[in-house]
Amino acid sequence: MKKRLCLGLVLVMMLISACSNSGGKEAANRPDAKDTITVWTYPVHGTYEDELKGLVADFQKEHPNITVKTEVLSWAEGPKKFDVALNAGSPPDLYFHSVDGTYVNTGLALDLDPFMTNEIKNDYLPGTLALAQIGGKQYGLPLYQFQWGWGGNKRILEEAGIDWAAIQQNGWTWSEFETAAAKLTKKLPDGSTQYPLVTDGTSLDFIEMLSRNNNMPDVLDESGAFQWNDDRILGTLSFIKGLLDKGYLPKETSAIAPAKRSDMFYAGQAAIISKAIPYYDVMIQNRNKDIDAGTVKGEKIDFVLLPVPHKDDAPAKTTMGAEGYIAFKQKNDKGEQHAKNTFLVLDYLSGAKAGNSSNELVLPFVRKSQAEQYAGKALGTEETIKASEIMAKNMAMPVTLKLDTAIAAKMKQFKEQVVTPNMQALYSGEKTPEAVAEDFKSKGSQMLGK
């Protein structure tokens, strides 16, 4: 009898819990139901964490039923943490990054098209919304447009008689750069060398920017056709090898990390660095203030944003794209209302007030409302803002936005497995440009087709 009673009780409890569960789901699908949205982001600029706290507090005042949990990751470790979470099927609802085909390939990136209202679409400046689309589908909302260029030390450029303002205005060719480089090379009083150009040997920014300025949009073009397989890439590699041989790039380039490149710039050992972003203007202004305050030692520097030189017979191109928040669902999908709430938070974190990121980073705004909100409050110098605007006219869109996601993933693999080691071999003098170009051609054909 006792056993039967126990069994009955268990069944009743199971029934109750099952009912309450389905009731819970129904409740969760109501717009006013309590919900939590997780956001993983980065220190986008010096004061972003505080800015984000303010944005979240404002959002929660308007939507008291939605709790926004934010986590600010480090630039070094964050991507790995996210990759693990994504591949375990439990990414955060919103993640700060540029839209990436490999993310879409997992099937967990949230298609935002059903949530995009005309009001939101019309607020974005022409061409900017497309920077967070893959295959025509919207997976994120851009917060700002990133822009890569080179950065110069105004004192060194002027001492060598380089008309940096004319370069900002009109751009320059590879030949013009080499002429300038000859003037920028010299021995410093402490015995070290002042190099015209210093780049890091660990990333691919340098070859990517130079090849874009030699008529190659990327390893593949938008249609998926292999580009780095002819005289254009050989010419680009030969140009780099020439810079190394002439001493315009340090012979230690293969072992120079990004931090070392910055150190050399601050020490006056690099006239120009690759890559640089307009935000360096604000960063270096802050460093100058620290030097004045006595908290940092070193020479004060005036930053000059420079376009990357282009091959004499090729058009100038500026590497640009967008970064912002990408929306994800989880393997255990939390339902339609959760997706709607995610989009609400996404739109808020990318809205007018969030335009401060573009302002801080001295980058073009992506939304009309942001430009209006921060009109007259620019933080960068007038020269940098103007140079950035001119460079933006030659924008080269990331081809990955148009490529099939599987092909984009293969291109990424080709870069990591073939381009990176070959560039290191070129920098260290272990391979000739011809051997590198041949390797690109043969391995590219195997991995990417023709």
Place this chain on the structure above:
Amino acid sequence: MTTIAPNRVRSSAGRLWREYGWAYLFILAPVLLFLVFTLYPVVSALIMSFQQYNIMNSTWIGFDNYERLFQDATFWKSMRNTVIFTVCTVPVNIIITFVLSYLIYQMKTKWQTFFKATLYLPAVASGVTISIVWLAIFDPTNVGLLNRFLEWFGLDPVIWLGQSKTALFSLILMNWLGSHGAGIILYLASMGGVPKSLYEAADIDHASGWTKFTRITWPLLKPTTLYLLVTGVITSFQVFISVYMMTQGGPNFATTTIAYLIYQTAFQFYEFGLASAQSFVLAFLIILVSVIQFKYFSSDVEY
């Protein structure tokens, strides 16, 4: 055929529970931890190694990942690098550790404590911190400590981590100079355990220092040496932090080790199936080498 009455089975189970119940309850926690955090991931990874893994839709592809792996030139290069790293670091490290321990053992207790603590410090510091320090030592310009040293002798700076011919050696050098703390503690403990009477007997027989070392000290320290050899090989087969922090496997794959390749395959290319296959090949290799070590080096070791 005899049958056991259900009541008897129940009573013996009950007795078992009464007598050993608490013991089973206590081992339940570690068994559960083992099942959840070791066995389940290993079995999942094994299954994954036969799949083209995707979080939403994995497909079974049999031995394709293993076939791809063995046809991949980068895998063989990483294997070669790992073997070179292991062969160059483990024996040399054991010799350095042994010599240091022997020297420290001759000292007074307070100096022994000082050196034990000093040499153990790198084992306490994180691998990341140590790598950052070594990055500064290997700085390619004449700012780097090592290049400054060369400069004193009128030699040109070396691009330690930026050239294929020196990059792997640089990681080996770093390992030689910084990972002896735990080994020294073990050797010193073992040396303390060698009976003094054996040395006294040898002294009576006018045995030389070398004879005492080869006939007494070394044979009695063999279990410790075997332990250090086996764990050293396992650790160096899995070398990752220094590669990740200092060279990212470059230049031109010169420092890509199997552990780094697994990381790259999984977290840069999202090929979790292939990465799992690589992990199982690495595990198999480690087991094989460990078995060989035990078979050939432990024949005259007494525990």
